[in-house]
Amino acid sequence: MIELEDLTVRYDGFTAVADVDLRIDRGEFVTVVGPSGCGKTTALRAIAGLQEPTSGRVRIDDRPPSRARERGDVGFVFQRHTLLPWKTALENVAFLRRMAGKPPDREGAGALLRSLGLEGFEDARPSALSGGMRQRVAIARAIHLGADVLLMDEPFGELDEITRDELGVELRSLWRRERKTIVFVTHSVPEAVFLGDRCVVMGDDPGRIEATFDVNLPEPRDTEVFGSRAFQRRVAAVRRTLHDGYEREVP
Ligand code: ADP
Ligand code: MG
Numbered sequence: 001m002i003e004l005e006d007l008t009v010r011y012d013g014f015t016a017v018a019d020v021d022l023r024i025d026r027g028e029f030v031t032v033v034g035p036s037g038c039g040k041t042t043a044l045r046a047i048a049g050l051q052e053p054t055s056g057r058v059r060i061d062d063r064p065p066s067r068a069r070e071r072g073d074v075g076f077v078f079q080r081h082t083l084l085p086w087k088t089a090l091e092n093v094a095f096l097r098r099m100a101g102k103p104p105d106r107e108g109a110g111a112l113l114r115s116l117g118l119e120g121f122e123d124a125r126p127s128a129l130s131g132g133m134r135q136r137v138a139i140a141r142a143i144h145l146g147a148d149v150l151l152m153d154e155p156f157g158e159l160d161e162i163t164r165d166e167l168g169v170e171l172r173s174l175w176r177r178e179r180k181t182i183v184f185v186t187h188s189v190p191e192a193v194f195l196g197d198r199c200v201v202m203g204d205d206p207g208r209i210e211a212t213f214d215v216n217l218p219e220p221r222d223t224e225v226f227g228s229r230a231f232q233r234r235v236a237a238v239r240r241t242l243h244d245g246y247e248r249e250v251p
Contacts, residue, residue: 001026002047002149002181006056009042016042018206019056026061026148027179029172031196033186033238039207040185044151047183048074060149068149072100075142079154081134083126083141089113089133090122093141102146112140116170132163139171143178152184156191165223168194172221189242193234194221201241211241 002024009017017039024030032040045051046058049065060068068074075096083092093109113122116136126134135155142150156164172195175182186192192199196215203210215234217225225231 001059001061002183003059004043004047004056005058007043007046007053007058008055009039009046009051010054015206017046018208020207020209022200022209024181024183026181029175029182029184029195029197030200031184031186031192031198032200032202033189033192033242034202034207034210035204035242036187038202038204040187040202041153042207043202044153044183044185048076048151072097072102072145073147074149074151075145075147077135077138077142077150077152077155079157081126081131081138083134083137085126088123088125089118089129089137089140092126092137093144096141096145100145105144109140109144112144113137115174116140130163132159132167135159135167136170139167139174143174143180147180149181150183152182154186155184157186164188164191165226169222171195176220189235189238190226190231193217193231193238194225199234199238201238203242213238213241 004020004022007017007020008015020043034040042051046053047065049069058065084095087095090109090113093113094104094106098104110122116139118133118136121129121133156167159167168191184195193215199213199215201210202208213234217230
């Protein structure tokens with residue numbers, strides 16, 4: 001379980017995140033959506049133990065986040081892939097796990113790549129892969145690390161919309177299989193609604209939580225969902241919150 005209690009982060013007097021309270025249960029898929037600069041990355045870095053809170057605190061399973069991270073219990077996926085260019089897709093997936101001192105599992109790494117549609121690309125280097133494929137490798141790497149918690153900061157932000165939708169469907173089905181705790185940051189409202197069990201809407205100046213929505217869409221979620229009325233109503237409700245302030249009920 002991830003707990004944020006009154007999390008406040010200031011940079012030289014500028015308040016990036018103010019009094020954020022949030023509890024994320026084990027196995028929950030939470031999305032965080034908000035305008036650029038509202039403190040999403042700052043909050044995520046605090047959850048990762050990469051940013052010390054100015055006040056308040058963060059706990060992952062009752063431990064300081066830095067401890068959870070050092071033990072390889074927290075995995076990351078960033079907007080820009082951070083694969084090692086000289087290693088193959090399979091080596092990139094295996095590498096982090098080795099760094100964390102966990103037993104190697106080449107079979108598992110290969111199976112993950114295949115489940116993410118990368119069969120036949122195991123030996124390709126990142127330069128030979130498309131942007132979407134690289135992000136698939138980065139996701140496989142984070143999952144292969146064996147972390148229970150995955151923190152994702154706009155991982156599909158640089159992808160075209162079609163690839164983005166496809167990867168969203170795959171991530172959601174991967175989550176259904178693996179049941180990791182996922183915190184996924186995005187500035188795309190449809191992406192936040194499609195992916196999350198719960199969608200946290202942030203406002204800015206100072207960065208804070210405006211509202212939280214239970215998403216409750218039928219499973220499994222596939223691209224059909226985008227056209228459904230239920231999906232569109234939820235997207236509209238989140239948009240209203242972002243534009244007008246409070247709107248706590250999903251209609
Ligand atoms: P988001 O990810 O939602 O776009 P960030 O968390 O990156 O927002 O940033 C929140 C605010 O804090 C922004 O106004 C940004 O300019 C500011 N900020 C972020 N990092 C720093 C830093 N290291 N020093 C000073 N200001 C920062
Ligand atoms: Mg950011």
